[in-house]
Amino acid sequence: MKAPPCYYVTAKWFSLSPSLYYLGVNRVEQIRPAGERSHTKHLLIYRSGKPNGCATPRGFSGLEISRRLLEEVVNTPPLSHSICVCIYQKIMASALIISNLTQEWLESLRQWHLEYFFIPTTVITVATLLANPVLVSCIFLSQALRQETRYLLVANTLTADILYLILNMATIICNAVRVPIPWLVCELVTAITVTTYCCAILTVTLMVVDTYAAVRWPLRYHDVLPPARTHRILVGVWMLAALYPFTLLIMMEMEKGNPHEVAFCLALISLGFFQVNNLEGVHIYFFVAALICALLIFVCYIKLYMVTRTHGIWHSRFSRARVTLLAHGVLLLLYFAPGFVFTLELFLFQEKAISQDVRVWISTVNMSVFMLLPRAFAPYLYGLRYREISKTLMQLLHQHQRLGQTTVS
Numbered sequence: 001m002k003a004p005p006c007y008y009v010t011a012k013w014f015s016l017s018p019s020l021y022y023l024g025v026n027r028v029e030q031i032r033p034a035g036e037r038s039h040t041k042h043l044l045i046y047r048s049g050k051p052n053g054c055a056t057p058r059g060f061s062g063l064e065i066s067r068r069l070l071e072e073v074v075n076t077p078p079l080s081h082s083i084c085v086c087i088y089q090k091i092m093a094s095a096l097i098i099s100n101l102t103q104e105w106l107e108s109l110r111q112w113h114l115e116y117f118f119i120p121t122t123v124i125t126v127a128t129l130l131a132n133p134v135l136v137s138c139i140f141l142s143q144a145l146r147q148e149t150r151y152l153l154v155a156n157t158l159t160a161d162i163l164y165l166i167l168n169m170a171t172i173i174c175n176a177v178r179v180p181i182p183w184l185v186c187e188l189v190t191a192i193t194v195t196t197y198c199c200a201i202l203t204v205t206l207m208v209v210d211t212y213a214a215v216r217w218p219l220r221y222h223d224v225l226p227p228a229r230t231h232r233i234l235v236g237v238w239m240l241a242a243l244y245p246f247t248l249l250i251m252m253e254m255e256k257g258n259p260h261e262v263a264f265c266l267a268l269i270s271l272g273f274f275q276v277n278n279l280e281g282v283h284i285y286f287f288v289a290a291l292i293c294a295l296l297i298f299v300c301y302i303k304l305y306m307v308t309r310t311h312g313i314w315h316s317r318f319s320r321a322r323v324t325l326l327a328h329g330v331l332l333l334l335y336f337a338p339g340f341v342f343t344l345e346l347f348l349f350q351e352k353a354i355s356q357d358v359r360v361w362i363s364t365v366n367m368s369v370f371m372l373l374p375r376a377f378a379p380y381l382y383g384l385r386y387r388e389i390s391k392t393l394m395q396l397l398h399q400h401q402r403l404g405q406t407t408v409s
Helices: 090-112 114-141 149-176 183-216 227-254 267-277 282-308 320-347 356-370 373-385 387-408
Strands: 006-017 020-024 028-030 044-048 081-086
Touching: 090 114, 090 267, 090 356, 114 149, 114 356, 114 373, 114 387, 149 183, 149 227, 149 356, 149 373, 149 387, 183 227, 183 267, 183 282, 183 320, 227 267, 267 282, 267 320, 282 320, 320 356, 320 373, 373 387
Parallel strands: none
Antiparallel strands: 006 020, 006 028, 006 081, 020 044
16 A cells, blocks of 8 residues: 655644644645655644544545544644654645534533533523513504614613524533524624624614714704604624624635534634634634723713702612612623623633533533523613503503403303
8 A cells, every 4th residue: 555645844723722733834845765855734633632544524434534534643732843743734624524523522521421411501591582572562562662772772682682692502502402504604604693693782883873863952942853753773783793703704604624514503603613724813803892892882871860969869869770780780791791701712722731521511511501691681681670561561451451351252
């Protein structure tokens, strides 16, 4: 059997997990017999932490990816090392590393029995999906409410939360029952999920800005923000929220070598793998965007307090203004904190010092609990604190009861 061609490589090692490494290669010189000319290749080479090479992932039997990727390498690879390797196409290496990543993730989930987080996820999702559509219907069925900018912003936030919860629940169910998911579908779900989360963050930021504008310029407020302009602003918010995730989706699809199916679909793996191989700093974009929104909210609240401090609404310890500010502050914290945790997860995705189990724990708790808490509290906070929404809801319930009594009689 003819031996595979060998190459001299000087490259850097990086770690995606304690047992999974990849080798970034810029120049590869093939060893040739005397008199033959060597040539240079540009590609990526991947290696599993197992000494005897990688197991063949599902869907690639018959291809030569089961051969050892490295012929000679020390157990703890240094940052720079000349080695003799067997070269594989990048299309095979990318599929291999994604398959190994998802398999290791599943093994950590089973080891720690993290499937039980499915229970609080289901409870929170069902409770929220029972309340959100009711409040959105109240806003759009009432002509007075759908003419107000603040209620349109509330409806947009609740709509984004509904879409996020549906996609998140569908992904968790597919992962729990081990349904193989096409990679393109996983990427698309990731892009839409990130879009809905970013849209909710942008909308709650606009809600604070809207409150400040209504208090600061009460006479010109309705002229500056009529309903038609608010609708255009909300369309712009959705487009802005979708711009970056779908740009990443297009760039990921242009990359060759993605697997046909994955056993576990997770936004962290999709974005983290793309960040490692193609575009560093994905986490920086999310962090900076969230930081700008948080600073804008903080500035608006400070200015709002400066404008209203002489009006006497802050004097009482349990005044409506104080309680409302506290409630909205807690809700905003619950919206922003999981986003910052997710950016931290992306940043730590390739850190060798962080164990795989720690990554799995942080991601599971953040996705199954923390990201759902603001969506669980939002409908009840808005329904109780906004008198017009609660009043409209009671009117609709009374009308439904009267209609039911008329039908029975």
